Amino acid sequence: MADLGTYVVSILIIIGAFFALVASVGLIRLPDVYSRMHAASKAGTLGSGLMLIALAIYSDDLATITRALIGVVFFLLTAPIASHLLAKAAYAVGYRLSDLSVMDEMSKSDQN
Amino acid sequence: MSAQDVLDMSINIALVLLSLAFLLTIIRIVKGPTLPDRILGLDMLVGAAIGYIAVIGVKTGYTLYVDIAIALGLVGFLATVAFARFILVRGQADEGGMEDGHELDADAMIDHKIGELGANATPADNQEKQGS
Structure with a gap:
């Protein structure tokens, strides 16, 4: 029974x-700061948790x-x-989304 | 193979994976290309360090370091919040990632942008909200 806990700990450590x-x-591969934020924060x-x-x-x-x-x-x-604060600050200051982005719902200019 | 052997092996694997994660994050911090990317990298570095401390705690039994992990998380959070404020205050982004040339006159830029923000930021936001 004590073994079971050890196995669970091993699995959790590897998954984390x-x-x-x-x-x-994801931080290396994704194209812009907003999509990198998905990888880093989630x-x-x-993993750490x-x-x-x-x-x-x-x-x-x-x-x-x-x-x-x-x-x-x-x-x-x-x-x-x-992450939310960082994303809001970066967006407010004008760091653009990557060209691969499908849409920008917060954009004021190109609303139809 | 006993449970302890499995645990030792998985701890070693986890330490290798975490070291790789550290390396990739540091590559992102060095490459940039923008300031938010670097701040995000530092945030991720803090998260990976907390995980590393937890694995070391399982491996050696030095759980004293968990206190340090909690303090590290607090410092990392405050640093990210402070950097986000800094990005806001610093003002308009310079696309293309050539920020190194601008680090020198950062103080002058901050003074300039604080003046601009105080004068323009809030009224402009309100107008845009009413317009949409």
Whole structure:
């Protein structure tokens, strides 16, 4: 029964690291800052959160478990706010979407 | 193969994957091409560092570092918010990513843009909202 927890921790760690890698590959491959933000904030947050949850499952200590879970909650609360602020600032200042973008719903000029 | 062996192996795999993630993120930070890209890279770097600390906590049992991870998350959040404000204050984007030439006179640009923002930003926004 103790083995089961160890296997779960192994799987969570690998999945979390994989998601962190996917986020950074998205950071390299995607064309503009707005689409890169999808990769960095969603996949990156999921990766770190899964690894912190793995630490919480692995640990026997109540203090460590609460700290890891508080870290997850805190990270889930702050990451979307930071990304949203950054995207709004970049858009307000005029960084353009890539040419591959299909539409820009916030655009004021080319509304029909 | 015991459960502990599986755990050791998956920790090593995870550390390799996380190191690759660090490397790719740093390539993006160095390449740019714009300031928001670099800030996004720094944000991602903080996230990957928190994950790394969690894996190290499982590997070595030094869970003291989880406190540091929480503090790192707070500092990363505040840094991103501050940088977003900086992008807003700095004003109009320079397309093409040739920002290095402009870093030198950033102070003069900030002074200039603060004046412009104070005079124009809010009324212009309101007019656009009424028009649409």
